[in-house]
Amino acid sequence: MQTHEIRRRFLDHFEKAGHTPVPSASLILDDPNLLFINAGMVQFVPYFLGQQTPSFSRATSVQKCVRTGDIENVGVTTRHNTFFQMAGNFSFGDYFKREAITFAWSLLTSSVEDGGYGFDPERIWATAYLDDDEAIALWKEIAGLPDERIQRRGMADNYWSMGIPGPCGPCSEIYYDRGPEYGVDGGPEADEDRYIEIWNLVFMQNERGQGTSKDDFEILGPLPKQNIDTGMGVERVAFLLQDVDNVYETDLVRPVISKAEELSGRRYGADHQADVRFRVIADHARTAVMLIGDGVTPGNDGRGYVLRRLLRRIVRSARLLGATDPSMSAFVTVVRDTMAESYPELISEFDRIHSIAVGEETAFLATLTSGSRLFENAADAVKSSGGGVIAGSEAFVLHDTYGFPIDLTLEMAAEAGLTVDEDGFRSLMSEQRQRAKADAQARKHAHTDLTVYRDLVDRGPTEFTGFDELDSDATVLALIWGGVRIPTATTGQDVEIVLDRSPLYAEAGGQLADIGFLSAPGLRVTVNDVQKIAKTLWVHKSTVTEGQITEGDVVLAQVDPAWRRGATQGHSGTHMVGGALRQILGPNAVQAGSLNKPGYLRFDFNYQGALTDSQRADIEAVTNDAVSSDFEVNTFVTELDKARAMGAQALFGENYGDEVRVVEIGGPFSMELCGGTHVAHSSQIGPVTILGESSVGSGVRRVEAFVGLDSYKYLAKERALLAGIASSLKVPSDEVPARVENLVERLKVAEKELEAARAASVLSSASSFVDKAHRIGSVLLVAEPAPAGVGAGDLRTLVADVRGRFGSQAAVVALFGDADGKVPFVVSATKAAQEVGVKAGGLVASFGPSIGGRGGGKADTAQGAGSDAAGIPAAIEALRNRVAEIAGS
Structure with missing residues (x-):
């Protein structure tokens, strides 16, 4: 049975049993605890914790998962994979152990003709948590499993959690016996290569606290409801049904x-x-x-x-x-x-x-x-x-x-x-x-406790009115501070305010939240930030500046009009820059992130290599041409599939609902899925000035720009700066680049002359070091501190010059610098010294510890650096002793 068919049968089986099919979430679901989604239940955690109420009581999915903790074992064993597909069925307070076991057993053992997988029931084993007598009894009743094919296991094996505070519970794992050719008898406890785990049924009923391992954490208490979370490894089922030895031999790998x-x-x-x-x-x-x-x-x-x-x-x-x-x-x-x-x-x-x-x-x-x-x-x-x-x-x-x-x-x-x-x-x-x-x-942190918002989320989403108006009458549904509901807040108090409707935009999609005010007779509240809870509830982070606000009050919610005007310019400008990038660089220059606020935008996009000056200029020109074209900005809501078919751009990693809002500016120039606020016509964006382009990671570039009045202010500042330089150079503005280039060239020439003079000064000291040579056995040794201010580069030149003055004699030259808190050193041996066994690379280990340094090199020259200048005398002494050991005293 092919892997795609295994997926289809799983979803069909549970959909027929009243489960709502839920698409796989992105691997980079927004969760502070996880780099990647690593289990099928992750997107449902708020439902298990009772922080949100799902629109369905039963669900099924095939979730993309990535686990990288065992990356070193990938390939070494045939059981470790980084990417895998986890098929699961979930109950949110609907059914529990009996139904979960029944559903799993039916799918596994029903014939292929009846839509099942056709596994031999005589080769299936189950495990249960130590004291879970109920699960064991159900396995006997529903599946007819004998006692010898049900094993009790401890917390590390049969009590599931995410490894951090959150939902948890005992579990029952299903194993398939591959036969004696794959290992010893005795069930999963004896050999998990022969007995392969294919499905884990988690009876999600408790909430865990902090802990350090799989079996060392506190059970805080029961969850609001008993839930079911199961995970069937699609790849493992595939290699069993395809009769191959492991997942690497299946049809998709x-x-x-x-x-x-x-x-x-x-x-x-x-x-x-x-x-x-x-x-x-x-x-x-x-x-x-x-x-x-x-x-x-x-x-x-x-x-x-x-x-x-x-x-x-x-x-x-x-x-x-x-x-x-x-x-x-x-x-x-x-x-x-x-x-x-x-x-x-x-x-x-x-x-x-x-x-x-x-x-x-x-x-x-x-x-x-x-x-x-x-x-x-x-x-x-x-x-x-x-x-x-x-x-x-x-x-x-x-x-x-x-x-x-x-x-x-x-x-x-x-x-x-x-x-x-x-x-x-x-x-x-x-x-x-x-x-x-x-x-x-x-x-790692526990999931943020959103319990205080749960009733508000269940009540329904905040009605956002800000697309059509900047002020709205609203009712105060709740006041929250410090994670608890409070009845009232007074002058000077910070408070989170939940309204039934609001014109203030909550931060999302790269657009910063609106600022504004709430007011009523005798009341004034400054709104500093607006954030979403569960993607539906607007929470206004505010300060009461006058009067008293009470739950149930009716207030006038107002957006700061100057802020909103700048914010729409920034957001619409982001779309225009994105359209220009795709036009200049091609369709693969897709968005990888953005940030926009009044007067400013940044746009991250996938692209290999830095942009040329010409490309940057073209992007700016195309953007401003589109702005000046005065395109009408159209928004509409449609189905996700239809939006994609129209060519609407989406942000990768973002999870969209079945219906999406599309923002279209200039027809094919820019069409994106977006929930933000925008100008009515592109000309309202004002001029766009590209500030620069940089790398923010391999294959990801970032463009930053000013828009509107901020763009004008920036250009005015640049113009004043250019005028000042022109005045200082006493040339017209259009001649400044040539004059500056000329000055730079003259400066380079002067620097080269200074460098030559400095090098000559350094080399002039070479003869004095020759005079300081001491004979140690058959070798002449120069081991001295270098002149003050001599850096690593000059040190190598100086040592080479000193060594050259010894001609065919057996000589070793070692100089130690002291510059900027470092101790660079260079050691060099003449050919004659090397012939008697004194090699530069082999000497470093003798004195390196004295100066807290290390280095290396070849027989003729070695170099490195230390960090303790006080150890230079000891290093010189150690070097002398080592040369004496080799060349004789």
């Missing part, structure tokens, strides 16, 4: 491995280490495509770092398999072709996905090139010192700082006849992980 075989010339199944690399490619390619599809771009932290790491592991694994040419394009194409039946957006967004993935591969291949050079330097230093082991710290720096994979370091070390201190490397990696784990734990 094996094609990527086949492509890797084709590109590398290797065969999957012939070598364990190669198989690990094949599986890494197959797993990570799927995950990367799904992440990019949901709006993630490679970066140096957070979600972007995870994606970057996955893509780089693909490149690394392909290279280690022997694929010498770029291969990312082929892998992502296979993922698109296999996954698109369930995720058709992979087809419509493929150009963007492909561009980002291939761009990261290109960048990393360049990193591999530079990393190889760094490795060669490290290897040469080890060899020149007579050693055979590359330090774990060197391997760690290559990995952590330069992104050079440890596998390649090991491989290249072996080719060079060296080994790597893997224990030292692993130790440093472990320390880094512990720091990261502690940081992640510190950033």
